[in-house]
Amino acid sequence: MPTVAIIGAGLSGLAAAHTLQDAGYTVTLFEKSHSVGGRAATRKRGGFIYDHGAQYIKEGTPTSLAWITQRFRAPDLLDIKKPVWTFTGSGTIQEGDQDQNAEQKLNYRSGLNTLPKKMAEGLTIRSDTRIDRVQRTNSGWQLFDQSGQSHTNFDLLVITIPSPQARALIQDSMLDPGVQQAIMQHLSPASYNPLISVMLGYHPRPQTRPYYALVNSDKKHAISWLAWEHEKAEERAPANSGLLLAQMAPDYSREHMESSDALIVQQVAQQVATLIQEELPEPVFSDIQCWHYALPAQKVGAEPLNQQTIPYGLAFCGDAFVGGRLHLALENGITVAQQLIAHH
Ligand SMILES: Cc1cc2nc3c(=O)[nH]c(=O)nc-3n(C[C@H](O)[C@H](O)[C@H](O)COP(=O)(O)OP(=O)(O)OC[C@H]3O[C@@H](n4cnc5c(N)ncnc54)[C@H](O)[C@@H]3O)c2cc1C
Known part of the structure; x- marks a missing residue:
């Protein structure tokens, strides 16, 4: 089964991770902070x-409600x-x-923060690891963290961080120039x-x-x-x-x-x-x-971006694409992971 790297362990990244893991994928999350949850912080x-x-x-939807009140229920x-x-x-x-x-x-x-902590159980998470750039090689994705250390080799990559940060990361990365330019253009109106x-x-x-x-x-x-x-x-x-x-x-x-x-x-x-x-x-x-x-302040659609990047083994999710709400970020993580699964 494919191996997947996910950048960001907020609700969107965590939801994507479980969806992929449920389907049998081997998932590793990279999180720059010491703890998970991103803006769901306590x-x-x-x-x-x-x-x-x-x-x-x-x-949110019956799915997100079930995740909060049943699957990841905290007492x-x-x-x-x-x-x-x-x-x-x-x-x-x-x-x-x-x-x-x-x-x-x-x-x-x-x-x-109880919810993301509960969702983190059973997942492989590299905390205190900020990914600064990525590289697409013949054998998959290679990620480079703040100390220059590389993390290899992932078949698929999911980026879940706020769009201005995602844009900076893509700019510093080595990708197929056409794909890189398309992502930069798509993300540019987001703020x-x-x-x-x-x-x-x-x-x-x-x-x-x-x-x-x-x-x-x-x-x-x-x-x-x-x-x-x-x-x-x-x-x-x-x-x-x-x-x-x-x-x-x-x-x-x-x-x-x-x-x-x-x-x-x-x-x-x-x-x-x-x-x-x-x-x-x-x-x-x-x-x-x-x-x-x-x-x-300005969101951009995930659908047209992911349509271009998913065949390349790369997907984007998070509140940049759906608006600043936790349940929307969670639902978007599930949806985008399902699209990735359908393609790979
Ligand atoms: C003050 C405030 C109040 C809000 N109030 C509400 C509310 O009441 N209700 C509501 O539904 N929503 C609210 N929101 C919005 C909600 O918090 C977000 O929409 C949601 O948390 C987004 O989740 P996410 O997973 O997309 O992003 P995030 O939660 O931001 O997760 C992204 C993760 O990626 C990590 N990261 C970033 N860059 C890197 C990198 N280079 N390498 C590795 N990791 C990286 C971050 O540390 C973070 O953990 C609020 C937000 C704020 C800031």
């Missing part, structure tokens, strides 16, 4: 547990019952969309917005609200999302403490990528207090995550 710091990337996963799976409300640039807070709030908002008491996540821990706990989170509906506020993160589960914050998690809008994030953490925390804490009209004390804890490639 930290445990200062007594708090928080998801500094994606906030929750929606059910601490939960549905965030409280709704998401909206706010405008001028700070008006209103009830959110009823249909959207009726959908399950799935997460885990111990953090969203991502940056996002700074700001975590603010408070003691005592901020006031309880009728909602779990607020989303900016008119894109006219520096904050795009504000969550009462401790509402996800009691153990996510120390007793009588709470964690407010603000995701900053693209313009603010772009302007402050290089700003000091102290400045960002000070500015955002003030903006949060003004938005929710609550006198908050100094945060007892803070943390910041700068996502350079947070959510696709």
Whole structure:
């Protein structure tokens, strides 16, 4: 059976890996980080547990729901019952969309990262291994990591990383020039917005609200999302403490990528207090995550690209092709792996 290398162990890469492994392929994932999950990320710091990337996963199709709730079910799976409300640039807070709030908002008491960790079980994953370039040889694919070490020989290659990073990787690689040019052209319109996540821990706990989170509906506020993160589960914050998690809008994030953490925390804490009209004390804890490639601003179709590259033994999947949602990335990983299987 063919051997497959997958670059990236986010939900898309993990879903592709299981689909290929189920079909009998020998799969190796290469992941630049120490842990799996990509933007489905959780930290445990200062007594708090928080998801500094994606906030929750929606059910998606019956397939993705079955993967989350049955095949990779974790005992601490939960549905965030409280709704998401909206706010405008001028700070008006209103009830959110009823249909959207009726959908399950799935997460885990111990953090969203539980899902990719569960999916990683039974897979071969080379962590702390960033692939910088690949080469197509007569005997298959050769991958080169950050230390120049090569990893051989794979019949097939799946690239699951955000499209600007995929483009840079392809540019530095040795491929058939026609294929290389076609990929570069196809990926060129794709772009991502940056996002700074700001975590603010408070003691005592901020006031309880009728909602779990607020989303900016008119894109006219520096904050795009504000969550009462401790509402996800009691153990996510120390007793009588709470964690407010603000995701900053693209313009603010772009302007402050290089700003000091102290400045960002000070500015955002003030903006949060003004938005929710609550006198908050100094945060007892803070943390910041700068996502350079947070959510696709411009996606590109996977289908026409993969139609060209799959016969060559190369496939692309991930949220760059379907939009910035976990269930979509997972479903796309399954679909693209099935297309690869159908061809090889
Ligand atoms: C702040 C934030 C909030 C979000 N909120 C939500 C939400 O509430 N609900 C929702 O559904 N979605 C949300 N999303 C979007 C969701 O997280 C993504 O759509 C999804 O995680 C994409 O999965 P993926 O597998 O395509 O990519 P990723 O999760 O980015 O996985 C790609 C993996 O590739 C690795 N990698 C990159 N380059 C290399 C390389 N050269 N070599 C080896 N490995 C490499 C990365 O480390 C990463 O693990 C949010 C995203 C962010 C950033």
